Amino acid sequence: MIKLPAESSVTIKPSKGWDIHTFKDLWNYRELLYFLIWRDIKVRYKQTLIGAAWAILQPVLTMIIFSIFFGKMAKIPSEGIPYPIFCFSGLLLWIYFSNAVSNSGNSLIGSANLITKVYFPRLIIPLSSALAGMVDYFIAFFILIFAAFLYGFFPNFSFILLPLTIFLGFISATGLGLWLSALNVKYRDVRYAIPFFIQLLLFATPVIYPATMIPEKFRWLLALNPISGIIDAHRACILGYKPVDWLSFGISTAVTLLIFISGFVFFRQTERFFADVI
Numbered sequence: 400m401i402k403l404p405a406e407s408s409v410t411i412k413p414s415k416g417w418d419i420h421t422f423k424d425l426w427n428y429r430e431l432l433y434f435l436i437w438r439d440i441k442v443r444y445k446q447t448l449i450g451a452a453w454a455i456l457q458p459v460l461t462m463i464i465f466s467i468f469f470g471k472m473a474k475i476p477s478e479g480i481p482y483p484i485f486c487f488s489g490l491l492l493w494i495y496f497s498n499a500v501s502n503s504g505n506s507l508i509g510s511a512n513l514i515t516k517v518y519f520p521r522l523i524i525p526l527s528s529a530l531a532g533m534v535d536y537f538i539a540f541f542i543l544i545f546a547a548f549l550y551g552f553f554p555n556f557s558f559i560l561l562p563l564t565i566f567l568g569f570i571s572a573t574g575l576g577l578w579l580s581a582l583n584v585k586y587r588d589v590r591y592a593i594p595f596f597i598q599l600l601l602f603a604t605p606v607i608y609p610a611t612m613i614p615e616k617f618r619w620l621l622a623l624n625p626i627s628g629i630i631d632a633h634r635a636c637i638l639g640y641k642p643v644d645w646l647s648f649g650i651s652t653a654v655t656l657l658i659f660i661s662g663f664v665f666f667r668q669t670e671r672f673f674a675d676v677i
Contacts, residue, residue, distance in 0.1 A: 470486065
């Protein structure tokens with residue numbers, strides 16, 4: 400009589416939190432990440448009249464409107480530099496940040512069919528939405544550099560910090576996107592709150608006004624906004640008209656890292672339920 404082996408079973412459980420398997424999964428599915436980034440870029444400009452020129456028109460037209468109403472009419476100071484270039488240098492990173500937060504915050508809902516049918520690291524979806532916006536940023540970046548030269552502003556030694564400010568802008572947008580996308584799966588009214596949240600955050604960010612307008616004793620409160628000190632440093636790096644405010648930059652960087660790490664952990668702990676409730 401042949402004795403059959405005892406039945407065995409394997410239970411597959413998703414990993415939680417921050418571990419090496421997360422990064423291995425992201426690396427193994429890097430081609431899917433590239434595909435989703437390319438998909439988001441194509442969808443954004445599909446059947447548009449002027450295509451990628453919108454990446455230039457959005458900050459330029461916004462800069463013109465802000466310059467008229469806030470620069471000319473409201474007479475908002477701009478730290479001794481022409482208001483249009485002051486505004487443009489802040490809008491460039493702000494527009495990337497706001498679009499990345501909005502797109503990544505709604506990304507899981509927009510990819511519901513993919514999530515319920517195929518296994519892959521769910522982190523790829525909000526990451527691809529945040530990374531796709533970098534294309535628009537770099538298109539408009541060259542316009543800003545050209546405009547800065549026309550106004551007579553040239554980068555100084557602090558320009559070497561520019562890649563760090565861009566990276567922190569991405570980390571800040573991704574961290575908020577992870578929180579919002581995970582919450583959006585369970586609470587669908589989050590998608591309606593995202594535009595309102597971004598609109599309010601604009602007025603708490605030194606985009607249309609300099610951080611020096613805020614009394615110095617309260618300036619650290621402005622820096623608690625994760626993108627505030629980063630945008631101020633981003634402007635200083637490009638225009639080279641003042642040194643970087645290291646206190647504001649440091650506080651915003653610390654808040655950004657806190658939001659990103661907590662958003663990453665929260666996303667990993669809740670992603671196991673996405674396919675069930677999305």
